[in-house]
Amino acid sequence: TQLLEQSPQFLSIQEGENLTVYCNSSSVFSSLQWYRQEPGEGPVLLVTVVTGGEVKKLKRLTFQFGDARKDSSLHITAAQPGDTGLYLCAGRPAGNKLTFGGGTRVLVKP
């Protein structure tokens, strides 16, 4: 079983602060995805990174895939209360299955 470890498990910050969530594994993934989930809803795909070293930006969110394709990070600049949610990373080792991390719960206080 290929494991994905997310850290921290919980993050509470004030509006306007920056935050970074990490997703680490000892295994190589062909691609890695980030999802955000709000209470009572299913996860929603934010981004897919495929190439080692790749950086993708989605407004105030920056996603990076490690050079060795074993780890990833999500950085949020000037967080807003609307960024509150559960952030999940998911790695695709091969084929059509994903391995999910345990999630990072982010709370942005106004």
Place this chain on the structure above:
Amino acid sequence: DAGITQSPRHKVTETGTPVTLRCHQTENHRYMYWYRQDPGHGLRLIHYSYGVKDTDKGEVSDGYSVSRSKTEDFLLTLESATSSQTSVYFCAISGSGGNNEQFFGPGTRLTVL
């Protein structure tokens, strides 16, 4: 939004009773998945399907069975529910090709007393 519905959305049942959860899609996607989500465990794959009547086990398949008789429907059955199966269950779909980006349903909250 991907057209995925799950039914029921909430269910309370007793230990030992059979339970079937339904996932319905209108996207004609080939792949369908059932996950359970529990605190501290993220999403864990129960079973998945790669076509009509083609299914395979995930990492937590014990106590669960699935069926897919039509492209649009994927059923998850708990033959004899146990309290350890109390969880939130999510269905997901993905198409062929790409990077297996998955689209999730709204979830079913199941409580086994």
